[in-house]
Every structure is written in structure tokens, then in C-alpha cells.
Amino acid sequence: MKYIVCLKQTPDTAELPKITPEQALKGNEGVTKVMNPWDEYAVEEGIRLKERFGGETVAMSVGPDEVDEALKSAIAMGCDRAVRLWDEAFADSDYWSMALILAKGIEKDGGADIVLTGKMSVDGNAGAVAHGIACKLGVSLLTQVAKIVEVGDGxxxxxxxxxxxxxxxxxxxxxVISVVKEINEPRYPTFIRIRKASRAQIPVFSAADLGIDPAQVGAAAARVTWTNLVKPEPKKREVVIIEGDTPEEKARKLLEYLIDVEKVL
Ligand SMILES: Cc1cc2nc3c(=O)[nH]c(=O)nc-3n(C[C@H](O)[C@H](O)[C@H](O)COP(=O)(O)OP(=O)(O)OC[C@H]3O[C@@H](n4cnc5c(N)ncnc54)[C@H](O)[C@@H]3O)c2cc1C
Incomplete structure (x- = not known):
């Protein structure tokens, strides 16, 4: 059996609020990047599949050199190897093109019995790439997967x-399966595996290697274009202190506040 885990490198969630719409549009957020947190569950499940049913688990990502860090994190967790797909032509691709690149990467690597993805990315939030990969490969799609019960007999x-x-x-x-966080608890890498990952050589496949015509990907090929990108208004936070001499008085005032001011009862 062979399992390929697709993972994206995304900004550290603690740093997401610092990113301006202009930086996001340029694709140069200027913040610390890590493996997309949702994808840690996909990596963990890919490793568990290997442990349960045997075979090989491969991490795959579309992105420039810096993405090797996220791929090495996947190797440190337990993936056998990693593959990166990158070409200047891939920049500014939409979800559909990204799915094409990953599908071609999976075929180039010899295919997979199970392709795993996270539920969505913490920056793009589309939750669309898994659907595109399954469509491009012409295989089954299972989303919101919270448990793998059995694999066998095809x-x-x-x-x-x-x-x-x-x-x-x-x-x-x-x-292709996209997993939710209820599926497992991602493991921490061991020291030995971190050392192994630091020495890993990650092959990079270009558009030509994958047989992709540059006109099929990138901004010019995008069917979905970002026309406006704005930050949400910061949430208003208010602290209300209910005063009173006795617990009964505080409870009565709290009830009045909820009915008269918040109007939630
Ligand atoms: C500069 C720039 C310009 C862009 N312009 C456009 C545009 O014009 N139109 C548009 O539609 N989109 C645009 N995008 C967004 C881009 O298409 C998405 O980042 C990409 O398609 C992934 O979508 P998502 O992050 O919402 O992933 P989701 O669909 O939410 O991700 C689901 C899962 O798919 C897998 N996955 C996602 N991305 C990757 C990856 N790179 N490598 C491996 N696995 C992955 C992961 O397992 C992830 O958990 C732009 C992005 C940048 C940086």
C-alpha cells in the first residue's frame, strides 16, 4: 500500500492577524511559516496507515524552497520521504490548478492507494483542493473523515x-480522503527522526517534469480570481462586572442584564 499526504506550508496561526491584505495578495506574508495545522492530522493518519496496513507514506507539497521545512517536519513525524512540486509557473495558481499540479505529482510518483489531505488550510480556507485532486485523478473522494475503520480488498x-x-x-x-482533527492526536517527532529529516534530500518536480503546460496553471489560468481581500473588523470585547452584596443579588442583576441589555433570554 502507498499513502501520499498533501500538505501546505501556512503562516503560524499566532502570526495570521499580522498579515495585511497586500502581503497576502503578493504571496509574501513575511511571517513564520509552519505545516498547516490541519495537515498534521493527515500526516499522522498517513503514518498510522503504514503502521496498521504496511507500505510507504510520502509527504507532498506545492511551493518554493522554504516549503522543504514543512516537508522535513512530516519526515520527522514518520513519513518515509517527501516530494516538492515547484515551478515559477505555479505561482498564483487557483484551487483547480493546485489540484492539477498535485494530481500530476501523485502520478509522477507512481500513484497512491490513499491520498490524504487536511480539512482545509488556515490561510486559504477553501477546503477545495482535495475535491479537485480526486476529480483530476478520477478516484473516490471521502471528506470529513474522523476514523479509518478498515482498508482491504481494494x-x-x-x-x-x-x-x-x-x-x-x-x-x-x-x-482521496480529507481528514478532520477528531481523527487522531498528531505525534511529536523523536530526536532521531528530526536528525534523519534534517539530512533528507527532497526531489523537486517542475512543470516540465510533470508534463504540465504552463498555460494550464498560474494567474492566467485561474478560473477563480481574488477580486477583493479585506481583513475582518476586530471583534469588540466588553467586560461587564456585576456587583452585589449577596450571591442572590448578583444572580438577580445578572438575569436582568441578560434580559434587558443582551436580550439573550
Ligand atoms: C499570491 C497568491 C495568489 C493567489 N491567487 C489566487 C487566485 O487568484 N484565485 C484563487 O482561487 N486562489 C488564489 N490563491 C490561493 C491558492 O489558490 C490557494 O492557496 C491554493 O489553491 C490552496 O487553497 P487553500 O489554501 O484554500 O487550500 P484548501 O483547499 O483549504 O486545502 C485543503 C487541503 O489541501 C491540501 N493543500 C492545499 N494547498 C496545498 C499545497 N500547496 N500543497 C500541498 N497540499 C495542499 C492540504 O492538505 C490542505 O489541508 C493565491 C495564492 C497566493 C499565495
Whole structure:
């Protein structure tokens, strides 16, 4: 069995509020970048699949040189190796082009039985790339996966997290699955694996290597274009102190406040 985990390098969530719309549009946020937190769950599950069913787990990302850091973090957690896909032509690609690049990267690497992604990225927030990869590869798509129940006989059975509960579904392999954080608890890398990761050589595949015509990707090929990017208004925070001589008086005043001012009761 072979598992490919697609991961994105994104700004550290603590630094997201510092990024201006202009920096985001240039793709040069100027802040510390880490593995997209949602993708840590996909990496962990890719490693657990290898431990449960045997095989190889490969980390894959689209991005420039700096993305090697995130890929090395995946190797430090337990991935066997990593592959990076990058070409100047890939800059400013939309979700659909990004999915094409990843699908071509997966094919170039010899394919996979299961492709794992996070639920979404903390910067783009689209939650669209997994759907695009499955579409481009022509394979099953399972989203919101909270548990992998079984893999075997050319099939995968998972539990999907829904608003109302969970549903169990089975689909033929190969499959693309996007995972939610309820699926596992990502492990911390061991010292030995961090050393192994620091020495890892990560091959880079260009548009030509992947057989991608540069006209198919990048800003010119984007079907979805960002027309306006604004920061949300900062949330107003207010602290209300309810005074009173007794607990009963404080409770009464709190009730009055909730009814008369907040109008929540
Ligand atoms: C300078 C710049 C300009 C852009 N212009 C546009 C534009 O005009 N139109 C537009 O639609 N978008 C644009 N984008 C956004 C870009 O298309 C998205 O960053 C990208 O498609 C991924 O979408 P997302 O971050 O919302 O990922 P999601 O769909 O939320 O990610 C889901 C999962 O897919 C995987 N994944 C996502 N990205 C990668 C990756 N790079 N490598 C490996 N796996 C990945 C991860 O597992 C992730 O958890 C631009 C981005 C930049 C930096």
C-alpha cells in the first residue's frame, strides 16, 4: 500500500492577524511559516496507515524552497520521504490548478492507494483542493473523515463526521480522503527522526517534469480570481462586572442584564 499526504506550508496561526491584505495578495506574508495545522492530522493518519496496513507514506507539497521545512517536519513525524512540486509557473495558481499540479505529482510518483489531505488550510480556507485532486485523478473522494475503520480488498471504510453524528461509508481504492482533527492526536517527532529529516534530500518536480503546460496553471489560468481581500473588523470585547452584596443579588442583576441589555433570554 502507498499513502501520499498533501500538505501546505501556512503562516503560524499566532502570526495570521499580522498579515495585511497586500502581503497576502503578493504571496509574501513575511511571517513564520509552519505545516498547516490541519495537515498534521493527515500526516499522522498517513503514518498510522503504514503502521496498521504496511507500505510507504510520502509527504507532498506545492511551493518554493522554504516549503522543504514543512516537508522535513512530516519526515520527522514518520513519513518515509517527501516530494516538492515547484515551478515559477505555479505561482498564483487557483484551487483547480493546485489540484492539477498535485494530481500530476501523485502520478509522477507512481500513484497512491490513499491520498490524504487536511480539512482545509488556515490561510486559504477553501477546503477545495482535495475535491479537485480526486476529480483530476478520477478516484473516490471521502471528506470529513474522523476514523479509518478498515482498508482491504481494494476498499476503504471510514467514518465521516456530520453535523448530526457520524456515518460509515465504504469506497473503492484508490481514494482521496480529507481528514478532520477528531481523527487522531498528531505525534511529536523523536530526536532521531528530526536528525534523519534534517539530512533528507527532497526531489523537486517542475512543470516540465510533470508534463504540465504552463498555460494550464498560474494567474492566467485561474478560473477563480481574488477580486477583493479585506481583513475582518476586530471583534469588540466588553467586560461587564456585576456587583452585589449577596450571591442572590448578583444572580438577580445578572438575569436582568441578560434580559434587558443582551436580550439573550
Ligand atoms: C499570491 C497568491 C495568489 C493567489 N491567487 C489566487 C487566485 O487568484 N484565485 C484563487 O482561487 N486562489 C488564489 N490563491 C490561493 C491558492 O489558490 C490557494 O492557496 C491554493 O489553491 C490552496 O487553497 P487553500 O489554501 O484554500 O487550500 P484548501 O483547499 O483549504 O486545502 C485543503 C487541503 O489541501 C491540501 N493543500 C492545499 N494547498 C496545498 C499545497 N500547496 N500543497 C500541498 N497540499 C495542499 C492540504 O492538505 C490542505 O489541508 C493565491 C495564492 C497566493 C499565495
Amino acid at each position: 476498499k476503504i471504510t471510514v467514518e465521516r463526521l456530520l453535523d448530526e453524528g457520524r456515518e460509515t461509508v465504504t469506497a473503492p481504492l484508490p481514494a
